[in-house]
Each structure stands twice: as C-alpha cells, then as structure tokens.
Amino acid sequence: MKVLEVRDITKKFGALVALNSINLNVDEGETVGIIGPNGAGKTTLFNIITGFLKPDKGTVWIFGRNVNSWRPHKIASLGVSRCFQIVKPFPSLTVWETVVVGSYLKSRDASEAHEAALEALKLVGITDLKDRLSRELNIPQLKLVELARSIATRPKILLIDEIAAGLTPTEVDKMVKKLKEIKERLGLTLLVVEHVMKFVMGLSERIIVLHYGEKIAEGSPESISKDPRVIEAYLGTKWAEMREWS
Amino acid sequence: MRFWQLASFGGFLLLLPLILGLNDYYIFLTTLILLYTVIVMAWYFIGGLAGQLDLGAGAYHGLGAVVTGYLMIYYNVSGWIGLVLGGLAAMGVAFIVGFPSFRFGLKEVWYALASLGLVLILQKIFLLWTDVAGPLERYIPFREFDPLYMRARAKWFYYYITLGLLLITFYLAHRAKRGKLGLYLVSIRDEEEAAEMLGIDTRRYKLVALLTYSFITAVTGGIYASMVGFYHPILFDGWIGIQTATIAIVGGLGHFWGPPLTSVILLSIAEYLRINLGGTIPGLHQVIFGAILITAILFKPAGIGPYLESLIEKVRKR
Amino acid sequence: MDLLIDFAISLARNVVLGIMMGSVYALAAMGLALLFGVANLINFAHGEYVMLAMYMAYFFSVTLVIDPVVSSIINIPLFFLIGLVTYFLFFKRVINAPPLSQIAVTVGVVVLLRNIALVIWQAEPKAPPFTIFSASYEMGPITIPLDKLFATIISITSLILLYLFLERSKFGTAMRAAADDVDAVSMMGIDTGRLFLLTLGISMMLVGLSGSLIMMYQAVTPTSGLLFGLLSWAIVALAGLGSIRGIYLAAVIFGLADALASGMWDPRGREIILYGLFILILWLKPRGLWGRR
Known part of the structure; x- marks a missing residue:
C-alpha cells in the first residue's frame, strides 16, 4: 500500500x-x-x-x-514525524518532558502520555538520560532524544x-x-x-x-x-x- | 511542615487588612500592589511560558475598566458581571490582534512594539469616543457597601476581591505549568518548528496563552475602576505593560514564583519611595526605581527567582 | 465648489507639512536603523533619547537664548558623548546578548530617562520660546514656515553626508559590511568593538540633531519618547534595513500620515493612524518595502 x-x-x-x-x-x-x-x-x-x-x-x-x-x-x-538535520532541542526541558511533549499527541490524558513516553525512551535506549536537561547534552545524545520524541508521537x-x-x-x-529494531516494533x-x-x-x-x-x-x-x-x-x-x- | 507554611502565609494574607489597622490608605496601596502582581502572574502565560514579550497589558487593563465602569454607570449592571464581560471584550481584542500577529509570525521586538502600539491606539480611540469615555472621568455611582453591585467605600472589600483573583490566577498558572498546556507553551518558546513537528498547533496555543492573560488583566482593570470609582482613557497606559514585563524579567523569565515575589517587593519599594519622595520631587522615586531595575537586570541577568533558588539549594546542601 | 477648493488647499498644505515632518523623522529613524542594522542592538530606549535631545534643545534655547536649530551645534557632540557614556554603562554588557536581554536593559533605560526628565522638567509640555526663522514663504495659498523648511534642508543635507560617509569612508564601508555579516568584518581585521562604538556615536548624533529639529514642530513632555520611539521603529519596519533612501521614503510616508491625520481629522487621532499603520506593516510586510533582510 x-x-x-x-x-x-x-x-x-x-x-x-x-x-x-x-x-x-x-x-x-x-x-x-x-x-x-x-x-x-x-x-x-x-x-x-x-x-x-x-x-x-x-x-x-x-x-x-x-x-x-x-x-x-x-x-x-x-x-508523520521527523528528526531534524540540525537538532532542535527544547533547552529548558528535561529529556523526560521533551518526550512527553511528543507523546501527548496521541494520548488522551497525562498518565497515558507518560506511559508512551517511557516506552519511547526504552525503545531508543536513553532511559538513563531521563532527568537531564536538554541543554546539558551533546549532539549525538540530542539526536537520540529527537528520535525518542518523534517516536513518542506514534508515527506511521x-x-x-x-x-x-x-x-x-x-x-x-x-x-x-x-x-531496524524500532522500525520492526512499531511497523x-x-x-x-x-x-x-x-x-x-x-x-x-x-x-x-x-x-x-x-x-x-x-x-x-x-x-x-x-x-x-x-x-x-x-x-x-x-x-x-x-x-x-x- | 509545608502545610503549616502555606496555612500561616494564607492566614497572613487574610488578616492583612487587620494588621494594617483597617487603614483605608494602606489597604488601598496593598491592593494596588496585589492588583499589579496579578497582571505579572497573568503575564506568566504569554511571556513566561509562551515566550512572547507582550507589552499590551495596559490595553486589556483599560478595556476591563471601561467595560465594567460603563455597565455599572449606565446600565446599573453589577460589577461582577462587568468583570466577566470586560474580560470577554479583552479576549475579543486580543484575538483580533493576536491571530494575525501569530499568523504572520511576529516575534521578539516586533511583537513587543505591536502590543505597545495597541495600548496607545485604544487609548486614543476611547479618548475620541465620547459616547463611552472621552477626555473627562466617568464616575461610578457611590454605594456605602453593596457587594452585589461590587462597590463599597471601605477598601478592604477590594482587597479581598483582588486576593481572590490572585489566588485563582496562581492556581491556573500552577496547573498550566504542571500540565500539558505549560509543556506545550514552553516547547513553542524553546523551539517552535520542533514543537510543530510534534503535532502542536503553535498559533492556537499562543492564542490560548494570550487570551488567558488578556482576560485576567481585564478583570484587574474592572476591579481598579470600581475601587477608585471612575474610569478614564488614561487607564490604557503603556507603562503598565512595560512595568509588568520588566518585573517579570527581573524576577526570572519563565520562573514561576520569582516574578510575583519580585513584583511585591519592587512595587512596595516603589510605593514607599513615592510616599516619601514623590511629594518633594515628583519623579525621583521612579528614577530610583528605574536604577534598581537596571542594576538587577545587569547583575542578575537570569533573574531573582532562579538566583534565590540556587541560594536555597546551597543552604539545603550544608 | 468652494468646499472642494478649501479641501484641496488643506490637502496640499498638509502634504507639504507631512513631507517636511517626515524629513525630520528620518533622522531619528536612521539612528535606530544604524544601531539595529550594524550593531544588531535593539535599543528600546531610542525614543527616550530623542525626548532627551528635545529637552536639551529647549534647555539651550532658553538658557543661551539661541534658536533650537542652532542648539543642534551643541546637541550633536553632546549626544555623541552621551552615546559613549551609555555604551559603557548599559550597552556594553548586552551587545552580544540575546534580544530579550537587550530589550530588558533598554526598557530599564526607558524608565530611567523618562523619569529623570520628569524630575528636571516636570510633566508640563515645554516648547522653545522663539525662533529666529519666524518668517514664512508664501507659495500661492500654501504657507511654508521658514523654520520648518530650514529644518528639512538640514535634515536632508545630513542624510546625504551620512550616505557619503557610509559609501566613501573606510569605517563606513566596514559598517555596511557589518550589517551583512559581522563575522566577516572581524575576519577582515576590523575591531568590531570600536565599530559598534562608532555606530552608537553616529546614531546618537542623529538623535541629537533630530531632537533639535523636532522642536520646530511640537512641544516635549517626558512621555514624548514613546511616540518618537514607536515612530522610529515603525519607519524602520516599513523601510526594512539596508538603505538610507528607503528610510527617508518610509519616514516621509509616516510624516504624511501624521500630518494628514492631525490636520484633516483630529490631532488626538494621529497615533491611531500611525500605530495602526505600523501594526499593519508588521503583519503584511515583515521585511519592509526595501529591506534586504
């Protein structure tokens, strides 16, 4: 299709x-x-x-x-979601908050959004960065955060x-x-x-x-x-x- | 511990008129300070969270005053209804100006200037619109004590109304900060394109922030008009917006309790200076006030709120 | 028929007046455009400096018994100095700061200057008591006051001089280059700190001159700064950054709007027209008519 x-x-x-x-x-x-x-x-x-x-x-x-x-x-x-060529982080938000911003798109309430955010962090493998502020991270880390927040919107x-x-x-x-793994898991x-x-x-x-x-x-x-x-x-x-x- | 702190602070605010010895003048000044602090707190939505340097507070403050006062004088409508209608009128104007501004991507200095322009445009419109306002003060009928009409001689009446409004504003701001709205607005402030790509209708959310702020600011105008007993186009004062934004920046832009705290402190200093110096040399208190503002911005650019927070952090670690 | 003729005469008068007023506004706006374009500094207090210059013109004309136009001879170097002092007091710390910090600090300057004016001169409007150019030149039914004509000529001459400076001198070339790309200029080995200082100085000289000349048109109060600040920003918004001619044309457009609104509608309504126009420009032409960026 x-x-x-x-x-x-x-x-x-x-x-x-x-x-x-x-x-x-x-x-x-x-x-x-x-x-x-x-x-x-x-x-x-x-x-x-x-x-x-x-x-x-x-x-x-x-x-x-x-x-x-x-x-x-x-x-x-x-x-449709997208990771940018030049990273566009939210400097004053933590990684967790950043991903929650994404997961609100397809969630009805906060608890659902939190669940989806946690899942996205796990999938990308950056759960340990959860409480760090975006402005403290380096570029490769920020790229992963972007990936996680994109995935959190549950794109196709x-x-x-x-x-x-x-x-x-x-x-x-x-x-x-x-x-490849993420693609497989989320179709x-x-x-x-x-x-x-x-x-x-x-x-x-x-x-x-x-x-x-x-x-x-x-x-x-x-x-x-x-x-x-x-x-x-x-x-x-x-x-x-x-x-x-x- | 936290409960007792809050309870004693709340008790203090409730009993403040008594502490001030029911002196109408002091209660009036305190109410003024709280009223402007409400505007600073309302500004948190558009400035602190959404990051738009709005200087248009005077426009909404004035609209609230005119609508509330006009309805009270000419239609004998209760001030309470006037506050709501004034708020709605302000939201209407905010929408008419805000929608195209966000649609055409007005930012930073240009947004600030446009909002300041709006204040002066409205001031002159009401100066020329003699059916409603015009160059003379319009006086609201006197009532000794009429809570339903929202008019009283004693100033403590307005103190409690303002206190109520302040608490509601605090509650709304706190809820926004903790919830989806605040997160969305901060993401728009930090990086608009990324927020858009996460499915956020950035224009809509900026408008939500602007409308909330304009409504609350208009309510302060309505309370003000009823308290002083008249309204006049001069209430469309560009100065209110400038003062609000400066206090918010000195308090820590985007910080939750820094700006209102700074507002209470700085405005108290300003009133103190005005009472003690204003009579001898008019304007001198404002010069000192301006010097304090500049010094604060130059030496604590992140703001007083974040600075105090780091101090508290240090004390706790010891 | 008579009504139509009256209308035509009034229109012609106000058009002439508008062009002359615009020529003077162009000086103030040019000062703002230079600072914003070359040094990338958002000076929210620009109008307050103009207000201060108007007061100084008033002060000199009263104490030294000279014409406000002549007072510009003192005002220009004085404001160059004020520019330097201001730079070291306030602007130096925020020259490379994000826009918000610049706005915050310069808004603080607004508070300071406005109230210093209030302390010294009080709230009542002040106007110079006389002018040596009280005669006027009759052109058919249109009267052109000589003082205003003279202000216009000075204004246009200064803009031409500024143009020559920017085009021909080494520093002028560097300033124009800095407007496009600051990094490239510092790569060329030009001290950008000194360049910014000079830009601020020139901007302030224009402010000093414009303050003297605006006194030909209206009295000054401590809140005049708001009007001339917003007006200067509006002219820069309409013109866009990049050319003196653009600024001049935009200033004339606003001068015309001002004169027509005041003269043919209601003097109290002029701000509705001016700021309404400003907001419309921001919505519809965010880069201005002749702007390069």
Whole structure:
C-alpha cells in the first residue's frame, strides 16, 4: 500500500532550482534512503513533505490525502514525524518532558502520555538520560532524544535527517541495528537522508539519488552503487568514501 | 511542615487588612500592589511560558475598566458581571490582534512594539469616543457597601476581591505549568518548528496563552475602576505593560514564583519611595526605581527567582 | 465648489507639512536603523533619547537664548558623548546578548530617562520660546514656515553626508559590511568593538540633531519618547534595513500620515493612524518595502 507519494514537486529559491519535478512513491513498511551531495535538495524535500515549505509546483499525498496546504502540526497528527538535520532541542526541558511533549499527541490524558513516553525512551535506549536537561547534552545524545520524541508521537512514517553524522563506524552499526529494531516494533515506514554511506546502504531497501534538484537514479543499494550516473555525480566528492565503505 | 507554611502565609494574607489597622490608605496601596502582581502572574502565560514579550497589558487593563465602569454607570449592571464581560471584550481584542500577529509570525521586538502600539491606539480611540469615555472621568455611582453591585467605600472589600483573583490566577498558572498546556507553551518558546513537528498547533496555543492573560488583566482593570470609582482613557497606559514585563524579567523569565515575589517587593519599594519622595520631587522615586531595575537586570541577568533558588539549594546542601 | 477648493488647499498644505515632518523623522529613524542594522542592538530606549535631545534643545534655547536649530551645534557632540557614556554603562554588557536581554536593559533605560526628565522638567509640555526663522514663504495659498523648511534642508543635507560617509569612508564601508555579516568584518581585521562604538556615536548624533529639529514642530513632555520611539521603529519596519533612501521614503510616508491625520481629522487621532499603520506593516510586510533582510 502506498503511504506517501511525491508527485512532480518543483521548488525554487530565487534563481536556484532546489527541486525539479521530483517523483517518489513509498510503500508501507519500506525503508527508502535519499542520498546526494550537499545542496542536492534532500532537506528541502523533507521540508516540503512535512509542510514547512510549500512547493511551487506538484503535490504531496500522504495516506491518499493531498497535504499541500497543510501546516506541519496537522501533517504530524496524520502520523508523520521527523528528526531534524540540525537538532532542535527544547533547552529548558528535561529529556523526560521533551518526550512527553511528543507523546501527548496521541494520548488522551497525562498518565497515558507518560506511559508512551517511557516506552519511547526504552525503545531508543536513553532511559538513563531521563532527568537531564536538554541543554546539558551533546549532539549525538540530542539526536537520540529527537528520535525518542518523534517516536513518542506514534508515527506511521518517520523521516530521519542525518542522524549518523559524527558517529564512529561501530556506532553507525549500532544505530542501524537500533533503527531496524524500532522500525520492526512499531511497523514504521522510514525515509532516511544520510551522508554516511555505510548507514544508508545498511538500512535502506531502496535508494533515491538527488543531484542539484534532479532525481538521477533510483533502485536497490547494490544497483545504485554501480550506477554510472551516480558515480559521476559523486566523483571527487563522495566517490572515495563510497569505495571505502561499500 | 509545608502545610503549616502555606496555612500561616494564607492566614497572613487574610488578616492583612487587620494588621494594617483597617487603614483605608494602606489597604488601598496593598491592593494596588496585589492588583499589579496579578497582571505579572497573568503575564506568566504569554511571556513566561509562551515566550512572547507582550507589552499590551495596559490595553486589556483599560478595556476591563471601561467595560465594567460603563455597565455599572449606565446600565446599573453589577460589577461582577462587568468583570466577566470586560474580560470577554479583552479576549475579543486580543484575538483580533493576536491571530494575525501569530499568523504572520511576529516575534521578539516586533511583537513587543505591536502590543505597545495597541495600548496607545485604544487609548486614543476611547479618548475620541465620547459616547463611552472621552477626555473627562466617568464616575461610578457611590454605594456605602453593596457587594452585589461590587462597590463599597471601605477598601478592604477590594482587597479581598483582588486576593481572590490572585489566588485563582496562581492556581491556573500552577496547573498550566504542571500540565500539558505549560509543556506545550514552553516547547513553542524553546523551539517552535520542533514543537510543530510534534503535532502542536503553535498559533492556537499562543492564542490560548494570550487570551488567558488578556482576560485576567481585564478583570484587574474592572476591579481598579470600581475601587477608585471612575474610569478614564488614561487607564490604557503603556507603562503598565512595560512595568509588568520588566518585573517579570527581573524576577526570572519563565520562573514561576520569582516574578510575583519580585513584583511585591519592587512595587512596595516603589510605593514607599513615592510616599516619601514623590511629594518633594515628583519623579525621583521612579528614577530610583528605574536604577534598581537596571542594576538587577545587569547583575542578575537570569533573574531573582532562579538566583534565590540556587541560594536555597546551597543552604539545603550544608 | 468652494468646499472642494478649501479641501484641496488643506490637502496640499498638509502634504507639504507631512513631507517636511517626515524629513525630520528620518533622522531619528536612521539612528535606530544604524544601531539595529550594524550593531544588531535593539535599543528600546531610542525614543527616550530623542525626548532627551528635545529637552536639551529647549534647555539651550532658553538658557543661551539661541534658536533650537542652532542648539543642534551643541546637541550633536553632546549626544555623541552621551552615546559613549551609555555604551559603557548599559550597552556594553548586552551587545552580544540575546534580544530579550537587550530589550530588558533598554526598557530599564526607558524608565530611567523618562523619569529623570520628569524630575528636571516636570510633566508640563515645554516648547522653545522663539525662533529666529519666524518668517514664512508664501507659495500661492500654501504657507511654508521658514523654520520648518530650514529644518528639512538640514535634515536632508545630513542624510546625504551620512550616505557619503557610509559609501566613501573606510569605517563606513566596514559598517555596511557589518550589517551583512559581522563575522566577516572581524575576519577582515576590523575591531568590531570600536565599530559598534562608532555606530552608537553616529546614531546618537542623529538623535541629537533630530531632537533639535523636532522642536520646530511640537512641544516635549517626558512621555514624548514613546511616540518618537514607536515612530522610529515603525519607519524602520516599513523601510526594512539596508538603505538610507528607503528610510527617508518610509519616514516621509509616516510624516504624511501624521500630518494628514492631525490636520484633516483630529490631532488626538494621529497615533491611531500611525500605530495602526505600523501594526499593519508588521503583519503584511515583515521585511519592509526595501529591506534586504
């Protein structure tokens, strides 16, 4: 079943074409990776799907509904959540409070929200950070808090933007394992933007390659890593890394 | 222990008029201080929790005074009903101004200036609107003691009304702080986009904070008008909003008990200075008051509330 | 028919008056825009400084028996000094602080200045007793008071001088660059502390001059600061940051609104129009008409 459809999306910032008639279909339970060099339009695509930006052309369909004119909070209550590329913590809240903010979305009362929050903390494995203030945490920890608060909204589709940046190779492996587990447990559909090739290749079932706003390739991780157009796009920038890791 | 602390504090507040020897003037001053402290506490919703630097308290205070007073004078409507209607009128104005402001994403200095502008606009509208207000004071009919009409000569009557309002405001603020509303508002204040992505209708919740604040502030205006016995466009005073925000910042922005505590202390000092200096050199007490404000902000930028909290923490650890 | 002619004459008069008033408002607004744009400092007390400058103009014109316009010769260097003193007393600590701290401290300055004025000059409006330019120039049915015309000329000349300074001098170039990107400027090896100090000084000089010139139009009270503060912010909001010409045009628009509201409706209603316009601008044009950011 198709849960997300991006149809012919174009977005311009002044003269710069950030996305040029992009199409993308995501089925329920799928994990789709989106890769591409800096400025390829990955985060812009996420911003359009979650309602932070309005496309110049084209439509976004989520669970068969046109969400173009919807604001982010409404899209969120439809069952879409997102971890931001640059973490956006709530500095004056504790980790526990942060996650409770998320879990109130689908809870009728405080006790239900607390239960859901606790569950989300356990799933992500940061129960020990519970009483710490967000402003005391480092970036990798904050990324996990973002993951937990997103999960607490009990989403059906989760968008993850560069969660593996700055992690060591062993930590990347752990993160892939953790996300697979969470996905399994909650029956999520995942959309992943990532620079760390090892991470996307390990997690995704299908990969989309964006290059200066154009979709230049789509397919399984294996076929993508052999696609000549992808190699060309990445030459000089990411080619070396891809060779190293794939 | 905690019960006795609260009980003795409550007893003190209840008996304060007696302690002041039923002196109308002192009770009047105390009531004024409490009235402005109510506004500081109400500001907790829009400023402390939602993080909007609102300077429009004078607009809602004035509206409450005009609506309550007007109904009392010309329709013989009880002040109690006037307080509610004044509050609703203030909520109406707050919505008309707040909705587009949040819709168009007004923030920080621009939000503050717009709210200050609103006060002065309303002041002039009521100055020109001679059917309702105009340049002359409108006097509310005198009653020796008429609790149903909400008018009395003795000031302790207003003291207890204000005390009641203060307790209700405290209760509401405390509930908000502990519950979903407070958590949502703080998350909006801290990081609006993230809050939105967690499914929070940020504009709606900011409006909830603004409307709560405007309603309570309007009630203070109604009480004020009935207590002094008249209303006038000058009650749309930009100064009230500036004073409220400054006290809240000095008390500790977003802190729960710091701002009201600071309000009581600073306003008592201000009144003391006014009584002792105001007669000799008008304005001098305010200069000293301003100097105290600036010093407090420059040397304790986090605010008095958080500072005291850390002191208490230190004493306990010993 | 006569009514129509009367209306046309009144309109023309007020348009001329509005343009002249706007030219003077532009000075005050320019001071605010510089400080906000270059030093990123939110000076909530800007209007109170203008109020203070008006009082100083009044003070000099009474004690030294000089015209308020002439008093600007003293006011300009005096306010440069006041700017420096203020910087070390209040602004230095909050120059890189979050907006809220800046607003808090400068709101404290509002309280202080307003009440110092109240202590010294009391609440009654003060106006300079005379002007040497009491003659006026007749242009058909429209009378142009020479003092106001002179104020307009001084104002426009100063803005042109400021423009030349920003465009041609080394510091001016650095100031313009800092408005875009402070970090880049400090990378170029320019002492940003000194740059901010100079910006504040120039901002205050503009305030001193505008205070003297506004005295041509109206009396001053301790609460005048609110009006000129809000008016300056409104002009900056309409213009957006980035160009002197934008500020001047926006100031003229507000000058026209002011003159037309006062002259053709009700002087007490001018603030309804001015602040109403301000709020509408904030809603509809948050970046201003000519703003780059």
